[in-house]
Amino acid sequence: MPTVTLADYQTFQDASRREALRFSFNLPDNFVEGTSRAIPVLTFRVDATQDCICWVHVNDSVNDPRSSNASVELSVRGGHGHKTVHELLRGTGLKKGDGIARQNTILIHKAPSAGGNFYVSDVVLTYQVRLNI
Secondary structure (H helix, E strand, C coil), rough: CEEEEEEEEEEEEEEECCCCCEECCCCCCEECCCCCCCCCEEEEEEEEEEEEEEEEECCCCCHHHHCCCCCHHHEECCCCCEEEEECCCCCCHCCCCCCCHHCEEEEECCCCCCCCEEEEEEEEEEEEEEECC
């Protein structure tokens, strides 16, 4: 039976004026973990009222934050409008299937010492799924 891959996506509720934003989600069983042609992409907009460092972590271990699937550091200039971020993720670090044990997390936060308000919006994870035809 031939198979094809199609793009799919998940969106996450916008949030603002927080120190940290955490999103939890499940991926379908037919999620394509990633190849040179099927790389998951995390996209979001970020803005801050003051200059700060923004961190993005995907599937961090509670006991070892260095085990992140994608740890990204971004410099955000305060008062300069939204910055759009597109980050390619290692699909092999994402879990597929339903249930709490299979849940993935995305954490977006600014450095705790940074002042001002921190805005994140339009968070979308795009990936591919495999279909039998």
